[in-house]
Amino acid sequence: MKFIRANMSDQTITEENVPNNYIGLGGRGLTSIMINNEVPPQCDPLGPDNKLIFAPGLLSGTTLVNTSRVSIGAKSPLTGGIKESNVGGTMGFSLGKLGINAIIVEGKAPQGELKFLKIDDQGKASFVQAQDYKSMRTYELVEKIHKNFGKKNSILCIGPAGEQEFKVASIQGSDTEGRPCRAAGRGGLGAVMGAKGLKALIVDQGGKNPDPVADPGTFKESSKVLTKIINEDPFSGNMLPNFGTPVLVAPVNSLGAFPSFNARKGVFDGWEKISGEAMAEIQGPRGGKMKHMGCTQCIVHCSNEYVDEDGKYITSALEYETIWAMGGMTGIDHLDTIAKLDFLCDDIGVDTMSTGVGIAVAMDSGYKSFGDRDAAIEMVEEIAKGTEFGKILGQGPVAVGKHFNNERVPAVKGQSIAAYDPRSMIGNGITYATTPMGGDHTAGNLVGAYLGQVLDPLKKEGQIETSREIQFFNAAADSVGMCLMVYASLNSPEAREVFLNVTNAKLGPELAVEDLRSLGERILKAEREFNHKAGFTKNDDRLPKFFYEEPLPPHNTVFPFSNDELDMMFDF
Amino acid sequence: MKVTVRLYGTLRKRFSGYRAEQGLEIFIPDEATARDLLDHLKIMESLGPVVAMEGRIMKPDDKIDQGADIRIFQTVHGG
Numbered sequence: 001m002k003f004i005r006a007n008m009s010d011q012t013i014t015e016e017n018v019p020n021n022y023i024g025l026g027g028r029g030l031t032s033i034m035i036n037n038e039v040p041p042q043c044d045p046l047g048p049d050n051k052l053i054f055a056p057g058l059l060s061g062t063t064l065v066n067t068s069r070v071s072i073g074a075k076s077p078l079t080g081g082i083k084e085s086n087v088g089g090t091m092g093f094s095l096g097k098l099g100i101n102a103i104i105v106e107g108k109a110p111q112g113e114l115k116f117l118k119i120d121d122q123g124k125a126s127f128v129q130a131q132d133y134k135s136m137r138t139y140e141l142v143e144k145i146h147k148n149f150g151k152k153n154s155i156l157c158i159g160p161a162g163e164q165e166f167k168v169a170s171i172q173g174s175d176t177e178g179r180p181c182r183a184a185g186r187g188g189l190g191a192v193m194g195a196k197g198l199k200a201l202i203v204d205q206g207g208k209n210p211d212p213v214a215d216p217g218t219f220k221e222s223s224k225v226l227t228k229i230i231n232e233d234p235f236s237g238n239m240l241p242n243f244g245t246p247v248l249v250a251p252v253n254s255l256g257a258f259p260s261f262n263a264r265k266g267v268f269d270g271w272e273k274i275s276g277e278a279m280a281e282i283q284g285p286r287g288g289k290m291k292h293m294g295c296t297q298c299i300v301h302c303s304n305e306y307v308d309e310d311g312k313y314i315t316s317a318l319e320y321e322t323i324w325a326m327g328g329m330t331g332i333d334h335l336d337t338i339a340k341l342d343f344l345c346d347d348i349g350v351d352t353m354s355t356g357v358g359i360a361v362a363m364d365s366g367y368k369s370f371g372d373r374d375a376a377i378e379m380v381e382e383i384a385k386g387t388e389f390g391k392i393l394g395q396g397p398v399a400v401g402k403h404f405n406n407e408r409v410p411a412v413k414g415q416s417i418a419a420y421d422p423r424s425m426i427g428n429g430i431t432y433a434t435t436p437m438g439g440d441h442t443a444g445n446l447v448g449a450y451l452g453q454v455l456d457p458l459k460k461e462g463q464i465e466t467s468r469e470i471q472f473f474n475a476a477a478d479s480v481g482m483c484l485m486v487y488a489s490l491n492s493p494e495a496r497e498v499f500l501n502v503t504n505a506k507l508g509p510e511l512a513v514e515d516l517r518s519l520g521e522r523i524l525k526a527e528r529e530f531n532h533k534a535g536f537t538k539n540d541d542r543l544p545k546f547f548y549e550e551p552l553p554p555h556n557t558v559f560p561f562s563n564d565e566l567d568m569m570f571d572f
Numbered sequence: 573m574k575v576t577v578r579l580y581g582t583l584r585k586r587f588s589g590y591r592a593e594q595g596l597e598i599f600i601p602d603e604a605t606a607r608d609l610l611d612h613l614k615i616m617e618s619l620g621p622v623v624a625m626e627g628r629i630m631k632p633d634d635k636i637d638q639g640a641d642i643r644i645f646q647t648v649h650g651g
Contacts, residue, residue, distance in 0.1 A: 234618065250580040250581070255628075267627075447648065448649035451645075
C-alpha cells in the first residue's frame with residue numbers, strides 16, 4: 001500500500017505509505033478526494049500546481065473479473081473543474097499487482113524537456129529521458145517503448161496533441177496486445193500530462209505484491225457468484241460479446257435520441273449503415289473481430305478489431321460513442337471512414353467525442369459540408385499539424401463555436417455531451433447538466449432505465465431521482481476499478497449485495513463501506529466542493545440554450561426541466 | 573393484420589433467412605398487443621426484448637397499430 005510522488009520540476013521521486021485519510025479509497029474516489037485536498041482550486045490546470053493522479057481501482061490487481069480500470073484525475077483544462085477519466089486495458093491490473101495505490105505527478109518539467117516515468121517489477125520508479133520520442137504519435141511510440149523496454153509493460157501515453165497542450169488531448173492506454181487504443185479521453189487530461197513534460201507512464205506487468213485481501217474466503221466465494229451473474233446476464237453475457245457497445249445505435253435511433261447533424265435531428269438517416277449489426281456484417285467476411293479481449297481480467301470481450309477490405313487492421317475498439325460523434329454528428333454514414341477517424345484520434349491522442357463534436361460544430365457553421373469524409377479526416381490531421389484551424393479544433397467544440405460565432409454547441413462546462421440527446425432522453429440531460437465532470441454520459445446514463453422500461457424517456461417523473469442514484473452508484477463503480485459495462489449488469493439488489501460483499505472482503509471490517517450509495521455520495525460532494533472553490537456556480541449546471549428552445553425531431557420536444565428543478569438534483 | 577417487424581441484436585439469428593432490408597412481414601390478430609407479438613415470434617422474456625413503435629417503447633399491453641413498422645431490440649445499459 002503505497003503512493004509514489006513524482007515531481008517533474010526537480011525530478012525527484014518519493015514513496016510514502018498511504019496516509020490514513022486515504023486508506024480504503026481507490027480509483028475516482030481517491031483521485032477526486034485527493035485533488036479536493038491538495039490542488040489549489042484556482043490554479044492553472046496546465047501549471048505546476050495542478051496534480052495528475054493515476055489510481056487503480058480498489059479491486060484492481062485482485063482475482064475478481066473485469067476490474068482492471070485505472071482512474072486518472074486532475075483539474076481539467078477543458079472544463080476548469082475537477083476531472084476523472086478512467087481507462088481499461090492493462091494498466092489498472094499492473095499497478096494493483098505492484099501494490100501501488102496512486103502515482104501523483106506534481107510540478108512541471110522545464111520548457112522543452114520530456115520524460116518517461118518507468119516503474120519496474122519491484123515497484124521502483126525512475127525518470128527516463130524521452131527527448132527522442134518528442135512529437136511521436138502513439139502507435140509508433142508504444143512500438144518503440146516495447147522494443148526498448150520490453151513487451152511486458154503497460155503504457156499510458158500522450159501523442160502530439162498532448163504535447164501541444166490541446167484541451168481535447170487524451171491519455172492513451174495499451175490494450176492486452178500492447179496497442180495504444182484504449183483512451184482516457186475526456187477532460188483534456190492529455191494536455192495536463194503534456195504540460196508536465198511526461199510523455200508516458202511505463203509499468204512492468206510482473207508485479208507480485210498486491211495489497212492483501214482482508215477476507216480471502218468470502219472474496220473468493222462472492223467473486224464466483226459475481227462471475228456467474230455477469231455470464232448469465234443477457235447484456236454482458238450475450239449482447240456485448242456479439243456486438244460490443246455499437247449495439248446501442250439501433251435502440252437509441254429507434255427512440256429518436258441519437259443527436260445527428262450537430263444535434264439538429266434525433267434519428268440519423270444512415271444509422272442502419274453504421275450500427276453494430278452492420279459492423280458485424282461488414283467485418284465477418286473481412287476477418288475482423290466483433291469479440292475481442294481489450295482489457296486484463298475481462299470475461300465479456302466487448303472490444304472489437306476493425307479491419308479494412310484486405311483484412312488489415314484499422315482500429316480497436318470502434319465504440320458506440322465514437323460512431324455517434326464521428327458518424328451521426330458529422331453526417332458520415334460510412335463505417336470504414338469512422339474507423340479511420342477513430343484510429344487517427346488514438347494515434348494523435350485526442351478524445352474522439354469532443355473532436356467529433358467539434359467537427360460537427362464546424363460543419364454546422366458552414367466550414368465544410370455534413371457528410372464530407374475527406375474533410376473530417378483532414379480536420380483531425382490538422383490538430384497534429386498545428387494549423388490555424390487545427391489549433392481551434394484542438395481546444396474543443398466550444399472554441400470551434402466561438403470561432404464561427406455559432407451558439408449551437410452541445411457542451412456543458414466546456415465538454416461535449418454524449419450520444420443521447422437531452423430532449424428525447426431527458427434524464428441524461430439532467431446528468432450532463434449536473435455532474436461535476438461536464439457533459440458526460442458515464443457519470444449517470446439512464447438509457448438502461450429507458451430500455452428496461454423503468455422510466456419513460458420523455459416524461460419528467462422519476463428522472464431527477466434516477467439520475468442522482470445512478471450518479472452515486474457510478475461514482476462508486478469508478479472507485480473500485482470495475483468496468484461500467486459489467487457493473488450495469490449488476491442491477492438487482494441481490495447482485496449489488498454480492499458486489500458490496502466482495503468490496504468489503506477486500507477492505508476488511510475496519511474500512512468496510514456501509515453501502516455503495518454512500519461511497520458515491522461522498523465522492524460527489526468532494527467533487528462539487530472543488531468546483532465551487534474553483535468558481536463554479538449554479539449557472540454552470542445548465543444545458544446550452546438551444547436544448548431548451550429548439551424542438552428535436554421526430555418527437556419535437558425540448559429539454560423540459562427548469563433551473564429550480566435541476567437544482568433539486570443536489571438535495572443530498 | 574399485417575405488420576413489419578425489424579430485429580436487432582442477437583434476435584436476427586433466431587430467424588433463418590432474415591434480411592435486414594426487408595425485416596419480417598407477419599400477420600397477427602387485430603388488437604394484438606406487444607406481448608402477443610413476442611409470443612407469436614417466440615421471443616422469450618429472458619432475451620430482454622424491447623418492442624418499439626413510432627419511436628416509443630411499448631408496454632406489454634399496448635396495442636399494435638394496423639400496418640405498423642415495429643422494431644424489436646434487446647435491453648442494453650450504456651456505451
